[in-house]
Amino acid sequence: xxxxHDHYDHADVQSVKQLAARGxxxxxxxxxxxxxxxxxxxxxxxxxxxxxxxxxIRIHAVPAQHFSGRSLGGRDRRLWTGWVVTGGTRRxxxxxxxxxxxxxATIGERLGPIDLAAVPIGAYVPSAIMHFVHTxxxxxxxxxxxxxxxxxxxxxxxxxxxxxxxxxxPPQRFRAEAERLGLAPDRxxxxxxxxxxxW
Numbered sequence: 179x180x181x182x183h184d185h186y187d188h189a190d191v192q193s194v195k196q197l198a199a200r201g202x203x204x205x206x207x208x209x210x211x212x213x214x215x216x217x218x219x220x221x222x223x224x225x226x227x228x229x230x231x232x233x234x235i236r237i238h239a240v241p242a243q244h245f246s247g248r249s250l251g252g253r254d255r256r257l258w259t260g261w262v263v264t265g266g267t268r269r270x271x272x273x274x275x276x277x278x279x280x281x282x283a284t285i286g287e288r289l290g291p292i293d294l295a296a297v298p299i300g301a302y303v304p305s306a307i308m309h310f311v312h313t314x315x316x317x318x319x320x321x322x323x324x325x326x327x328x329x330x331x332x333x334x335x336x337x338x339x340x341x342x343x344x345x346x347x348p349p350q351r352f353r354a355e356a357e358r359l360g361l362a363p364d365r366x367x368x369x370x371x372x373x374x375x376x377w
Contacts (some may be wrong), residue, residue, distance in 0.1 A: 180237070181206040182274030183258035184213060184246045187338050194219055201241040205230060209246075209256030211344060226259060240285050242276035244311050262289045268377070271295040271325050273333065276308045278317040282324035287356055294377045295327035299352050300335030303343040312341070315352035319366065329377055330356075331367040 179202050182188050189210070198204075198219035206214055211221035224230060224239035231237075242260045247253035260274040262285065271285070271292045286292070297318035302308045313321060315332070322330030335348040349368045356366035367375065 179204045180259065180261045180263075180272065181210055181214070181244070181356050182272065183207060183244060184210055184248050185275070186248065187340070188275065189213070189248075193219055194346075203232075205261075206237060207257035207259040213256070224259070225257065229232040235268065236264045237262070238289060240271075240289070241279070242274045243279040243281065244277070245276045249357070250316050260285070262292070264289070268293045271327065273297050273318075273321055274312065275301075276313060276321075277318065278313050282321045286325040290326035292322075292325045292327040294329045295322040295325050296330060296333045298334030299348040300343070301331045301340040302348075303341050308341055315348050316354045316355045318352065319355050322366075323359075328367055329367060330361070331369060368370075 179197055181204060190301045194214060198217060204214045204219050204221035206221050206223050208223050208225050211223040214221035222230060226239055226241045229236055229238045233237045238261065240260045240262055243259050244258040245254055246256040246258050258274060260276065263270045269292045273296060275298055298313055299315040299318045301312045302314045319330060319334065332349060332352045336345050339345065352368060
C-alpha cells in the first residue's frame with residue numbers, strides 16, 4: 179500500500195488498521211511510517227527520488243507540491259510524495275495531492291514515459307488558497323503530459339467535499355480540456371464508480 183501523505187482523506191486510521199490486520203505492507207514518505215506502525219502496520223519510508231524494489235517491482239518516491247499535517251500543531255512534520263511504480267512492462271504514476279510545478283517535467287525525464295498517470299483534478303477553489311497545493315483539471319492534464327503519460331486518469335474529486343467548486347465541475351473541465359488538447363477519450367479517462375479498465 180502506497181501512502182502519499184498524512185491528510186485524513188489519504189491516510190484513514192480504520193483503513194490502515196484493517197489493511198495492517200491483513201498483512202499489508204506500507205510504503206510511505208518520510209515521517210509517516212511511525213504513524214502506520216502505531217496503528218499496527220509495517221512500513222518503509224522513502225524520501226523524494228529514493229526507490230525500493232519489491233518482488234520485481236520498483237517503487238520510486240517523487241516530488242509533489244503539497245503539505246502535511248493531521249492537527250494544527252503538526253504541519254509539515256512529515257513528507258508528502260507522488261509515486262512511480264515500474265514493472266517489467268508497465269509504468270504507473272500516482273501524483274498524490276499536488277499543485278503544479280516544474281517537478282513533473284523532471285519526473286518525465288527521469289522515469290518516463292509513463293503508461294498510466296493518475297492526476298488530481300479537484301479541490302482548487304478558492305484559487306488564492308488552493309492553487310499552490312492542488313491542480314485544476316487543466317493543470318492536471320499538463321501534469322500527465324509533462325510525465326509523458328500514454329493514458330491519464332482523473333482522481334481526487336467527487337468523494338469528499340473539500341473545496342468550493344461544485345462537485346460535478348472537475349470532470350466536466352477535465353473532459354473539456356482534454357478535447358481542447360486533442361486527447362481522445364481512450365487517452366484521458368474519467369472512470370465511473372466501480373469501473374475498471376485494462377491498460
